[in-house]
Amino acid sequence: MGKGGPKFKESAPDEDTKWTISNDGSNIRTKIPKATLEDLSDFIRHNADLDRPVIDATGLRGTYTITINYTPERNMPHAGDTAISILTAVQQQLGLKLEPRTAPVRMFVIDHIEKPAPN
Numbered sequence: 001m002g003k004g005g006p007k008f009k010e011s012a013p014d015e016d017t018k019w020t021i022s023n024d025g026s027n028i029r030t031k032i033p034k035a036t037l038e039d040l041s042d043f044i045r046h047n048a049d050l051d052r053p054v055i056d057a058t059g060l061r062g063t064y065t066i067t068i069n070y071t072p073e074r075n076m077p078h079a080g081d082t083a084i085s086i087l088t089a090v091q092q093q094l095g096l097k098l099e100p101r102t103a104p105v106r107m108f109v110i111d112h113i114e115k116p117a118p119n
Contacts, residue, residue, distance in 0.1 A: 002096055008067070011063040011064055026082065029068075035065070
């Protein structure tokens, strides 16, 4: 976590689980209700075009309402002064810090493959 801790709150028990996504041209606003930090990790990885997994090391359990405003990579050259990368948004808006680390990850390795024999 970044300095000052997380900047999001736990979800209300009766909160809707529907994600909302809107854009204002080049920036995207995403609200993820009832999100675990694992959900957020997956969201960051897929929306920041990272070449490695994002692993939750916060120790936070439960569900949270996450709202984040960011500029997708493809829109960065056209966004001008309003551009904000998802990595910066995570730190500034959510109070979380992404750090490169070495950690074990699950992998599926195929070491041999053959065409099936005809019946």
